[in-house]
Amino acid sequence: MxxxxxxxxxxxxxxxxxxxxxxxxxxxxxxxxxxxxxxxxxxxxxxxxxxxxxxxxxxxxxxxxxxxxxxxxxxxxxxxxxxxxxxxxPVFEIYHDIGHRNDWAGRSASEGMSEYVKDECDATSAPKGSKAPFGGRWVVNxxxxxxxxxxxxxxxxxxxxxxxxxxxxxxxxxxxxxxxxxxxxxxxxxxxxxxxxxxxxxxxxxxxPFKPCKGELLQIESDGLPKDCILHGNVKVIPLGGYQYICGATYDFNTIDEIPTQEGKEKLRAALEKIIAPAYRITGHFASIRPSTxxxxxxxxxxxxxxxxxxxxxxxxxxxxxxxxxxxxxxxxxxxxxxxxxxx
Ligand SMILES: Cc1cc2nc3c(=O)[nH]c(=O)nc-3n(C[C@H](O)[C@H](O)[C@H](O)COP(=O)(O)OP(=O)(O)OC[C@H]3O[C@@H](n4cnc5c(N)ncnc54)[C@H](O)[C@@H]3O)c2cc1C
Structure with a gap:
């Protein structure tokens, strides 16, 4: 039956x-x-x-x-x-340089952006633990x-x-x-x-028409990072609760496996260290494939x-x-x- x-x-x-x-x-x-x-x-x-x-x-x-x-x-x-x-x-978008800040200022004025793109901050008012010498901008919703x-x-x-x-x-x-x-x-x-x-x-x-894309992420532990917002530069840093954060991701269209690599780790660390100030410890390293088209x-x-x-x-x-x-x-x-x- x-x-x-x-x-x-x-x-x-x-x-x-x-x-x-x-x-x-x-x-x-x-x-x-x-x-x-x-x-x-x-x-x-x-x-x-x-x-x-x-x-x-x-x-x-x-x-x-x-x-x-x-x-x-x-x-x-x-x-x-x-x-x-x-x-x-909310997401704190960290400007890479003055050109990037100008791009955000220009794009923020476009139609329909005001619902999402909010106030700009200078380096002194950026969230704790972030490294934002050129400032940044809040994105909500x-x-x-x-x-x-x-x-x-x-x-x-x-x-x-x-x-x-x-x-x-x-x-x-x-x-x-x-x-x-x-x-x-x-x-x-x-x-x-x-x-x-x-x-x-x-x-x-x-x-x-699939075009799969491998991505790697690090999980980190730090006691100096914000617990109620996401930091975003070339990578994002997302609070997971406690002192744990997820940090990623990489994009690789050439390798289709789920193996975390040393190269991926170094890329993520380099991007991470540009946007966060405190010391951290890596507690996890993951890879998987996005089913992209x-x-x-x-x-x-x-x-x-x-x-x-x-x-x-x-x-x-x-x-x-x-x-x-x-x-x-x-x-x-x-x-x-x-x-x-x-x-x-
Ligand atoms: C590093 C990384 C970071 C990402 N970050 C984000 C993000 O911040 N925001 C966002 O929106 N998206 C993000 N994504 C993308 C997101 O993960 C995908 O869009 C989404 O998970 C795809 O879901 P899915 O259900 O199609 O596929 P999957 O999650 O792959 O689910 C497929 C399921 O099917 C099962 N399965 C496969 N074959 C069989 C079978 N024959 N029989 C039974 N079960 C089977 C698998 O085991 C799996 O559980 C990220 C992806 C990666 C890799």
Whole structure:
């Protein structure tokens, strides 16, 4: 006798967790399959939502839509599951030099920036522990997701609903019928692949425009750094609680492995020492692969040859910010037949 579900989701990273949440809220029967590995992309992510992006100092793509929706989603999950994993930390952007300060001054005056970009500070009023000889500027309305705590919370919720199976789904074992798919003892109407970077090498998905990007992070301990804001220069320094901070990240499009390197560590230390003054101790060093795409847009697609198979992927370096909106779009499509249109 098969155990029946409406949806099977492969992978419980940010994508699979958020999709499962929306489908369960819509009253659907969901099974999430995940091997519970330690250093997955979502588990080691720095977890930041930053409304302003890149060297050009522009608003992140669709920030005005994605950010309020993401924050409302995380807060709703916190309330419903009586957990805390999201913080509204402001970001202190540290100017590299006078040119950088002038760029920020110019860009801050652009339309729509005033909601996010706030006061400038000189070196004397910068947050404690920061090194900001040219000053900096406050950016608000982003935040920080403690991704490990979020994933653990969702996993417990799924387990409580008999919606979690620890394991790896191998597509060679999946039987695709006209109306159902079956995998071992499980049967479902549809299957959604949320397997992150694993999808890249998969024969069913390797036609998609992935451009994976390795990232490394350091965890540090210091008693001289701020506990209620994020410092951001070429790296960000995010308070984790106690005297622990996460510091990252690197971007490497040429190496696709999850091995922390000495080179990555040195790059992070050099960037870190430009923006923080106090002594610190390295307490962790992590690496993983961002499931990025060529055009930096997420992938929400029905498989061209297998209509019961979908993919939700391509969250790249902005899974915390884009994940909730994209998951809700896909859920609305799967549950109510709404159109899937995310510009990819
Ligand atoms: C160093 C670094 C820093 C980052 N910092 C940020 C940040 O500050 N802000 C931000 O928004 N984003 C950040 N990101 C990006 C963010 O982590 C990703 O956007 C997001 O985690 C992608 O989530 P995902 O669910 O698609 O993939 P994943 O997290 O990789 O999840 C996929 C899951 O599927 C499972 N899986 C794979 N294959 C199978 C299978 N066959 N069967 C069952 N399960 C399977 C995996 O074990 C995993 O649990 C960072 C990433 C890195 C690497």
């Amino acid at each position: 098969n155990k029946e579900y409406d949806f099977i989701i492969t992978g419980q990273g940010l994508a699979g967790s958020l999709l499962a949440w929306f489908l369960l809220q819509a009253g659907k029967r969901v099974l999430v399959i995940d091997p519970q590995l330690e250093n997955t992309c979502s588990r080691i992510a720095a977890g930041m939502i930053h409304p302003i992006t890149g060297r050009r100092i522009v608003k992140s793509w669709n920030a005005d839509v994605f950010i309020p929706f993401a924050k409302a989603t995380y807060k709703d999950i916190e309330d419903k599951l009586a957990e805390k994993f999201f913080e509204d930390y 982003g935040g920080w997701l403690d991704t490990r705590r979020f994933l653990d919370t969702i996993q417990r919720y799924l387990q409580g609903k008999n919606s979690f199976h620890k394991g790896i789904l191998n597509y060679e074992e999946v039987k695709f019928g006209k109306e159902f798919i079956t995998w071992g003892e499980y049967k479902a109407s549809k299957i959604i692949d949320c397997s992150g970077v694993n999808a890249i090498s998969h024969p069913l998905f390797n036609h998609l 060529l055009d930096r847009r997420p992938l929400l697609k029905q498989h061209k040859d297998q209509p019961l198979l979908y993919i939700f992927n391509g969250l790249g370096s902005k899974g915390v910010m884009m994940g909730p909106w994209m998951a809700s779009l896909l859920s609305a499509h799967l549950v109510y037949g709404e159109e899937l249109d995310v510009g990819c």
